[in-house]
Amino acid sequence: MEIGFYPGCSLNGTSSEYAQSTLALAKAFGVTPVEVSDWNCCGATAAHNLNHELAAALPARVLALAQQQGFSEILVPCAACYNRLSVTQHTLSGNEALQSDISEALQMPLSGNLRILNVMQFIEKYIAKEIPQKIVKPLTRKVACYYGCLLVRPHDVLQFDRTEDPQSMDTLMAAIGATPIDWGYKTECCGAGFSVSRTDVVAKLSGKIVQDAVERGAEAIIVACPMCQSNLDMRRPHIDSYLKMKTTIPVMYVTQAIGLAVGLSRKELGLEKLFVTAKHVA
Amino acid sequence: MSEKKGFIAEVKSETGVNVNRCYQCGKCSAGCALNESMDYPPSVVMRMLQTNSAENVSKVLRSQAIWLCVSCQNCLTRCPMQVDIPQLMDYLRVQALAKKTVNKKSKKIVAFHRAFLDSIKYTGRLYEVGLVAGYKARTFDLLQDLNVAPRMLIKGKLPLLPEMVKGKKQLKKFFR
Ligand code: SF4
Ligand code: SF4
Numbered sequence: 001m002e003i004g005f006y007p008g009c010s011l012n013g014t015s016s017e018y019a020q021s022t023l024a025l026a027k028a029f030g031v032t033p034v035e036v037s038d039w040n041c042c043g044a045t046a047a048h049n050l051n052h053e054l055a056a057a058l059p060a061r062v063l064a065l066a067q068q069q070g071f072s073e074i075l076v077p078c079a080a081c082y083n084r085l086s087v088t089q090h091t092l093s094g095n096e097a098l099q100s101d102i103s104e105a106l107q108m109p110l111s112g113n114l115r116i117l118n119v120m121q122f123i124e125k126y127i128a129k130e131i132p133q134k135i136v137k138p139l140t141r142k143v144a145c146y147y148g149c150l151l152v153r154p155h156d157v158l159q160f161d162r163t164e165d166p167q168s169m170d171t172l173m174a175a176i177g178a179t180p181i182d183w184g185y186k187t188e189c190c191g192a193g194f195s196v197s198r199t200d201v202v203a204k205l206s207g208k209i210v211q212d213a214v215e216r217g218a219e220a221i222i223v224a225c226p227m228c229q230s231n232l233d234m235r236r237p238h239i240d241s242y243l244k245m246k247t248t249i250p251v252m253y254v255t256q257a258i259g260l261a262v263g264l265s266r267k268e269l270g271l272e273k274l275f276v277t278a279k280h281v282a
Numbered sequence: 283m284s285e286k287k288g289f290i291a292e293v294k295s296e297t298g299v300n301v302n303r304c305y306q307c308g309k310c311s312a313g314c315a316l317n318e319s320m321d322y323p324p325s326v327v328m329r330m331l332q333t334n335s336a337e338n339v340s341k342v343l344r345s346q347a348i349w350l351c352v353s354c355q356n357c358l359t360r361c362p363m364q365v366d367i368p369q370l371m372d373y374l375r376v377q378a379l380a381k382k383t384v385n386k387k388s389k390k391i392v393a394f395h396r397a398f399l400d401s402i403k404y405t406g407r408l409y410e411v412g413l414v415a416g417y418k419a420r421t422f423d424l425l426q427d428l429n430v431a432p433r434m435l436i437k438g439k440l441p442l443l444p445e446m447v448k449g450k451k452q453l454k455k456f457f458r
Contacts, residue, residue, distance in 0.1 A: 009408035012445070040406040040447045045353065046398035049375050054399070054456040061452060106452045153355035163359045189315040189354040196414065197394035201350070205315050 003117075003126075004071030005033035006062060008081035009041050014234075015078075015226035017270025021255040022077045022119060024268045028134070028259070029127045033075050036066045042084040045193040057102050059088035064108035073115040075122045077255070079225035080192075082118045083150040083158070089114065090157045118151055118160065119224050119254060120168040127258075131175050136263040138177025141281050143257070144218035145169040145180050146209065147187050148228040163187065169254055173222060176261035183216050185209045190231040203238035206231045210239055210247055219281050221251045229253060233275045250278035257282070289339045290331065299370045303363045304328040310357035310367055320347040324357050324367050327374075343381060348374045349388035403457045406447025 011019035026033055043058035062085060066074050076082040092099040093112035103110040117125065152163050161168045166187065170180035190209060191202030210232060213221050223229045232239070233251040240246055251274065259269040260282050271278055290301050304325070311323035322330065322345050330338040342348065351371040358366050378384050384392055401408050 009402075012407065038448050040450065040453060041402040041408045043402070044398065044408075046395035048353070048372055049395050050379065050392075050399060051456070052372070052376065054453075057453060057456040058402075061449070065449075105455055108452070149352075149354040149356065153359050155359060187356075189352055189356070191315075192352040192354070193394070194352065194391070197390045198350075201316070201319055204319075 002071065003031065003033050003122075004066045004069065004074035005035045006039055006066070006074050006076045006081060006085070007035065008039075008076070008078040009044075010078050010080070010226035010230075014230060017273040018077055018226055018229070018253050018255065020268070020270040021253055021259050021264075022075075024264050025127065025255045025259045025262075026075075026122075028262055028264060029130060031126045034071075036062065036069060036071065036074065039065060042081045044080055044084065048084075053102075055084075056088050056091060056098065057106065059085045060092060060102050060110060061106055061108065063089055063112075063114050064103070064106060064110050066114055067111060068108065071114070073117060075117050075119070077119040077122075077224070079118065079148060079150040080227055082116060086116050087154070087157055089116065120151070120172065121160065123172060123254070123258070124168065128172065128175065131172075131258065131262070134262040135176060137261055139173070139257055139261050139282060140177050141179070141219040142181050142217050143173050143178045144183050144213035144216070144221045145173060145186065146213070146221050146223050146228060146232070146251075148223070148225045149187060149189050149192070150225060150227075152187055169222060169224065172254060172258065176258055178257070181213075181216050181218050183212050183218070185212045190228045192227055192231075195227075195231055195235065199235065199238055202231050202235050203242040206235060207239045207242040210236075210249060211243055214247055214249055218249065220257070220278065221249055222254050222257050223251055224254045236276050248276065248280070250274055250276045250281060252278055252282070288334045289336075290334045293331070293370065293373060297366070297369050297373045299366050299373075301328060301331045301365075301370075304332065304361075304365050305363060307362060309360045309362065310365075313356045313360050314351075315354060315356070316347075316350045316352060320350050321345050322347045324351070328365065328367070340383070342374060343378045343383045344385055346385045346388050348378060349385055349391045399457070405445065406450035406453065407445050 007019050039062055043055050047058055048055035089112055099110055147166050152161055152166050155163045173180045189205055191205040194201045229251050256269045294300055308325045311317050311325040314324050317323045327342055327347055330342050348371055353368045355368050358368055
């Protein structure tokens with residue numbers, strides 16, 4: 001089965017462990033996502049903040065490439081890319097004039113019916129069923145499943161899980177033996193793209209998330225978005241100084257957590273790339 | 283009534299957002315994570331636009347709020363009237379740029395977005411080393427992340443060379 005894979009820029013750079021752990025996990029379950037060749041950046045926040053046409057054109061080229069290369073389905077683990085690609089496909093199919101302008105400018109046909117899967121949808125579809133028989137090392141920890149904004153909103157377009165108190169990641173964590181906690185920050189914003197330009201805002205917003213997880217007894221925060229991961233992990237020194245306490249809770253990708261439980265090595269999963277070590281929990 | 287003219291009408295025709303649907307319940311502001319840092323919380327932005335006065339519109343276009351909005355979509359998700367504030371904010375930002383009324387305290391945010399687009403303009407993909415270099419050149423914020431970068435390099439999180447997208451020509455016309 002051929003499923004396309006769009007890593008996007010984060011997974012190609014600062015969050016390479018997310019790509020690494022996603023592909024290692026897929027392989028362990030006999031699935032081989034194939035990278036969409038010559039992909040470009042989805043434009044992230046910058047494009048729709050500054051230039052609307054570009055904001056549609058960048059994801060549109062990715063969608064067109066995927067279809068040109070024969071994929072009917074693509075896996076997009078980065079929540080931000082998943083959101084941009086899905087919103088763009090939705091906008092273009094509802095706006096023929098824009099769709100034909102962009103398609104003409106790109107000189108590529110756009111058809112608007114690519115299936116775009118986020119990492120949870122991918123796991124649910126191709127992996128989840130076989131998890132129970134593959135578990136060798138259950139993750140017997142209390143975990144805080146943190147979804148962030150981009151996986152669940154806007155619901156009209158994404159049609160994924162619930163916008164308040166989503167459950168998909170919690171279910172997967174329970175399946176590998178972990179205990180997902182009830183907490184208040186599942187879909188609160190981490191400060192997103194302000195990591196560099198407003199580090200103070202990230203320290204505060206991400207700080208509140210880390211604090212709630214810790215206070216409710218979580219031993220790890222599980223994420224599915226490279227922006228959330230890097231804000232909660234790489235920005236920990238700023239977070240700790242905002243919180244005025246030293247926190248040691250690691251922030252792992254959902255693919256790393258499942259990978260560990262099914263016996264993949266720390267190296268295969270890129271766990272050594274986390275800034276806040278996960279050694280004490282897994 | 284002024285509904286049919288002025289900025290409200292412009293917003294409606296450009297974005298489809300009907301500013302007058304907002305009945306000021308305040309739910310958007312209550313749920314907005316950035317509220318505390320904003321000069322005007324989202325419901326106040328809505329109210330100011332509803333007045334349709336040139337003065338209030340100009341205040342909104344000069345505000346910090348429009349640049350602090352991270353498009354998290356929480357407001358839209360919870361708004362009982364489905365007012366698409368994130369889309370409105372996108373429009374307000376583009377207008378502020380066009381009218382050159384970008385809030386002074388928000389220049390770093392804009393510089394970051396610009397540096398981001400510059401980076402993908404030349405290669406088609408984001409090159410993070412180039413992004414931070416470009417941001418520093420635009421803001422003179424030379425010390426930013428001096429302490430994180432070495433650890434990122436050691437952990438193999440920063441590739442040393444950018445990658446080129448072959449079909450980047452196709453995208454060239456969209457960069458203005
Ligand atoms: S939630 Fe909607 S109706 Fe309520 S104040 Fe905000 S925009 Fe207006
Ligand atoms: S989309 Fe913008 S205004 Fe709405 S809740 Fe998020 S940050 Fe606040």
